[in-house]
Amino acid sequence: MSYDLIIKNGLVILEGGEVKTDIGVKDGIITGIGHGLTDGETILDATGLIVxxxxxxxxxxxxxxxxxxxxxxxxxxxxxxxxxxxxxxxxxxxxxxxxxxxxxxxxxxxxxxxxxxxxxxxxxxxxxxxxxxxxxxxxxxxxxxxxxxxxxxxxxxxxxxxxxxxxxxxxxxxxxxxxxxxxxxxxxxxxxxxxxxxxxxxxxxxxxxxxxxxxxxxxxxxxxxxxxxxxxxxxxxxxxxxxxxxxxxxxxxxxxxxxxxxxxxxxxxxxxxxxxxxxxxxxxxxxxxxxxxxxxxxxxxxxxxxxxxxxxxxxxxxxxxxxxxxxxxxxxxxxxxxxxxxxxxxxxxxxxxxxxxxxxxxxxxxxxxxxxxxxxxYKLNQKGRISIGKDGDFVLIKPDAPYTLKAEDLEYRNKISAYVGRKIGAQVVQTILRGKVIYNKDSGVTKEFSGNYIKVK
Incomplete structure (x- = not known):
């Protein structure tokens, strides 16, 4: 099966426990979890990261x-x-x-x-x-x-x-x-x-x-x-x-x-x-x-x-x-x-x-x-888990990677936070929404507006 996105080699948090494995996302949905996924339009190497x-x-x-x-x-x-x-x-x-x-x-x-x-x-x-x-x-x-x-x-x-x-x-x-x-x-x-x-x-x-x-x-x-x-x-x-x-x-x-x-x-x-x-x-x-x-x-x-x-x-x-x-x-x-x-x-x-x-x-x-x-x-049924059929929403965390938060790091309209000046011991390095990278530590937040309203009927 071909995928739009494959995340490889990360320590993935699944419901039964964390495991080093690959994840495949197609049309925004998680459609594959397992070793050896290779046929992907975009492949992200998550070696050393928590997925x-x-x-x-x-x-x-x-x-x-x-x-x-x-x-x-x-x-x-x-x-x-x-x-x-x-x-x-x-x-x-x-x-x-x-x-x-x-x-x-x-x-x-x-x-x-x-x-x-x-x-x-x-x-x-x-x-x-x-x-x-x-x-x-x-x-x-x-x-x-x-x-x-x-x-x-x-x-x-x-x-x-x-x-x-x-x-x-x-x-x-x-x-x-x-x-x-x-x-x-x-x-x-x-x-x-x-x-x-x-x-x-x-x-x-x-x-x-x-x-x-x-x-x-x-x-x-x-x-x-x-x-x-x-x-x-x-x-x-x-x-x-x-x-x-x-x-x-x-x-x-x-x-x-x-x-x-x-x-x-x-x-x-x-x-x-x-x-x-x-x-x-x-x-x-x-x-x-x-x-x-x-x-x-x-x-x-x-x-x-x-x-x-x-x-x-x-x-x-x-x-x-x-x-x-x-x-x-x-x-x-x-x-x-x-x-x-x-x-x-x-x-x-x-x-x-x-x-x-x-x-x-x-x-x-x-x-x-x-x-x-x-x-x-809150019945957000497509959210919250890495499992087949759920939205391909992930945060990739780099453990044991301390940094000190600065005001200029904040995306808020008003750049104030109680955490400014504090050393935080881990870093978010990528955020992915329905298979699309919306934040990358090297390139920043995407200019695209890929979010939707979720209505619970």
């Missing part, structure tokens, strides 16, 4: 359209270029921070149109659950429009001075939203923090003159995250809605998910590399680029969170790429700075280094956490 499924990043914010308020935040062209350079071949896009937020069929179509011709990787979409789309058919319209899942905030979010911005749910909106989403069979992903507590604790700290990132972290203690996770799980029991807890930062939060799952609740969870990499004590020295919510916690918390990840209690790892313009990170007061980390370009290399090289995570678990598990949860 992993491309990352399916299930938590990415792209701010296009910006609605004249956020036009200089991350757009599709730069955001998907950063994905390509970072080994992310597909992602699920959040229903905020673009204006208008994605909350019904019309706003979903606006988002699809905004990205036409600008995608370098494949993109699925989250629909939004907000208090104002429960009575207008917005949940059903988004389902019919092909969203992969839904997203809501239990923490305060959005700018009430901007029309059509996103908005957090109250308890009734969460309950009723779950009832409606349960009818679609899709998942509700939840930012779980207790809004009343974190808002008040933050306001008290701010008014007392606190300005540091350490004080910001202290204003959002672990119990405010755990309480919201428990409440979300309880509502899921009542409504039968499948739920997913976003960016869990603490082992106690993961434990709640594990307990509920053992009781038969359909609940999963994710975490992010920055929670496994940075810790509270170093945040003020790095600066506001490390501010996010839920916040980055202390070393002991991080140590216990790693145990949960390695034990298999965390379902997948995501970037939570949430960039903004540099001016919003320049305040000396942590309580005034924008909360969000630019991270999509460095999720694969940082996580590979920290998980596989430093802590001995099996390669199959690594591939499950970055690709197979998110693809399964």
């Amino acid at each position: 992993s499924p491309g990352m399916v990043d299930a938590h990415v914010h792209i701010t296009e359209p910006g609605g004249s308020y956020r036009d200089q935040w991350e757009g599709y062209e730069t955001g998907t270029a950063a994905c390509a350079k970072g080994g992310v071949t597909s992602f699920v896009e959040m229903p905020l921070n673009q204006i208008p937020a994605t909350t019904d069929g019309k706003t979903l179509e606006i988002k699809y149109n905004a990205g036409k011709g600008k995608l370098k990787v494949d993109v699925a979409s989250f629909g939004g659950l907000v208090p104002f789309n429960l009575d207008n058919g917005g949940i059903k319209e988004q389902h019919e429009g092909g969203v992969a899942a839904y997203k809501c905030f239990m923490a305060t979010c959005g700018n009430r001075d901007i029309d059509f911005d996103f908005m957090n749910v109250d308890d009734y909106s969460l309950y009723e939203g779950m009832r409606q989403i349960a009818k679609t069979g899709k998942v509700l992903a939840i930012h779980a923090e207790n809004a009343a507590l974190t808002d008040t604790l933050g306001d008290l700290a701010y008014k007392s003159g606190e300005t540091s990132l350490k004080s910001y972290v202290e204003s959002r203690p672990v119990f405010t995250e755990v309480e919201a996770i428990r409440r979300a799980i309880f509502f899921a029991k009542e409504t039968g809605c499948r739920i997913h807890i976003c960016h869990v930062t603490c082992p106690e939060g993961v434990a709640e998910v594990t307990k509920a799952r053992a009781e038969g609740v359909c609940v999963t969870c994710e975490t992010c590399p920055h929670y496994l990499y940075f810790n509270t004590d170093e945040l003020d020295a790095i600066g506001q680029v490390t501010k996010c919510s839920p916040p980055i916690r202390d070393k002991e918390n991080q140590k216990e969170l790693w145990k949960k990840v390695l034990h298999g209690e965390v379902d997948f790892v995501v970037s939570d790429h949430s960039p903004c313009t540099p001016d919003l990170k320049e305040s000396e007061n942590a309580f005034e700075a924008w909360g969000g980390i630019s991270a999509v370009q460095n999720s694969v290399d940082v996580f590979y280094d920290e998980a596989v090289q430093k802590r001995g995570m099996p390669l199959t678990q690594f591939a499950d956490l970055i690709a197979a598990n998110p693809a399964d949860l």
